[in-house]
Amino acid sequence: MPILVDSDHCCGCAACANKCPNHAIIMQGNEEGFLHPLVSVEKCIECKVCEQVCPGLNPIKRKNSFPHAYIVQHKDDAIRRQSTSGGAFTAIATAILNKGGVVFGATMMEDYTVRHQSAHSIEELERFRNSKYVQSEIGCSYQEALCYLEDGRWVCFSGTPCQINGLYSFLGKDYSNLITVDFSCRAVPSPFVFLKYVEYRKKQQNEARRIVFRDKKRGYSYSTLAWYANEADQKNGNSVYRKSSEADEWLRLFLGGLCNRSSCNACFYQTPQRYSDFTLWDCWDVKSLAPEWDDNHGTTNVVVWSEKGLRMMDEMKSDIRYREYPFDQAKRAIVRTSSFTTRRNNHQFYVDVKSMDVADFFHKYAPTNVKVKSLSLGRYVMWRLHLHDKIRRIRHLFIHRKK
Ligand SMILES: Cc1cc2nc3c(=O)[nH]c(=O)nc-3n(C[C@H](O)[C@H](O)[C@H](O)COP(=O)(O)OP(=O)(O)OC[C@H]3O[C@@H](n4cnc5c(N)ncnc54)[C@H](O)[C@@H]3O)c2cc1C
Ligand code: SF4
Ligand code: SF4
Ligand code: SF4
8 A cells, every 4th residue: 555645744735646546535624624545455456546646755856946926916996906915816817818828816705615616718717816815625636637737738737835746746747838836825724624614604794695705895905805795796796794804704714824724834846946936925015115105005016937927927917017026025025934734633622613602712812812813903993083094004114124
């Protein structure tokens, strides 16, 4: 039987399952709700191909690259508002579709699982926009991408850095018609605990149907997790629930590192050089890089790692505003920082999530106490008084001066 990377370091990329020639591996949820490979003794022919493609056992070699750093805003304001930050991902994906290509990204499904799917038209890109703070299931998408690549179609594949490493391990080489997009990744939280959060939310707000993790109704700097009853309400911004990171139960569990995947604890995919063509992340200091762009609708930091990526940037230029800045300034955000830690030894947490009533569970692990209520109210009042963004800018200025 093959020996794959130990479960604490398995990122769940599913390269092993996609590559197994005898379909002997299925990805199965563990006790924390994360997918891990399960090898069938009956089907396994001991070829060890899965071991060879596991990025946890064989880290892929970094490209020699000459990175370029930019800040980017999509020119279409509606797209930018739907996106997490500045909509750079949509501009890259659109350039691929314009070449007759296919785009892979993470979609929130009706059953509230997040899965990688393919898109073939500009309209379909909407479901990829905005971060889903739950681990996405790769399914068979690496195999599907390979078919398109071998057919000579352009492919854009987006995902977490470990998923992009998994894709390259699975492919075994780079393709001239492949563009990969990853991001600066804090961690991915448990899909199983997320379903408990959905159950809890629906008990509190029974009209809640559609979730947006980074809604910009109150602006980019005060983004909120919002639930809507239907698509029309979402378009009008009429939410049934809206809370920010200091108050929403799910964001507090995620940002507090309570239910993140153990591989995120010692993530070795976020190195000073990436294998991807593009790395994206939030730009909070647009004021210092391009003051005239600071409209609080969002800006993406983009690093382009490859010649291919630079050519793609050229093809995107009619859709975006962009400005280059020294790569050295970007390095800090690309390398994983120790502040993004995952709490471990949280055995009791997982015992409780399975045994407790959902309301009791969330009251225990993310209580809405006086401190939370005061912080939330204070932030809301600042926003109503148009002081929220000013205070954030002053804080940023102060932090940057100190650095
Ligand atoms: C789990 C997660 C953690 C992140 N952590 C940070 C962080 O700590 N700091 C930071 O600056 N930025 C982080 N980001 C990235 C950031 O939120 C934006 O994705 C990035 O700024 C690009 O924004 P955009 O407006 O250009 O694209 P968007 O339109 O927001 O594009 C979103 C892209 O992300 C992909 N995506 C969304 N959810 C998932 C998922 N669950 N798994 C895999 N791919 C997904 C989509 O397929 C799409 O390609 C994180 C994103 C995710 C999904
Ligand atoms: S050793 Fe070969 S057959 Fe067995 S699980 Fe791995 S890839 Fe599949
Ligand atoms: S290939 Fe990916 S999913 Fe499979 S064992 Fe390795 S890290 Fe885990
Ligand atoms: S933190 Fe690292 S291991 Fe965790 S999802 Fe992100 S890239 Fe993968």
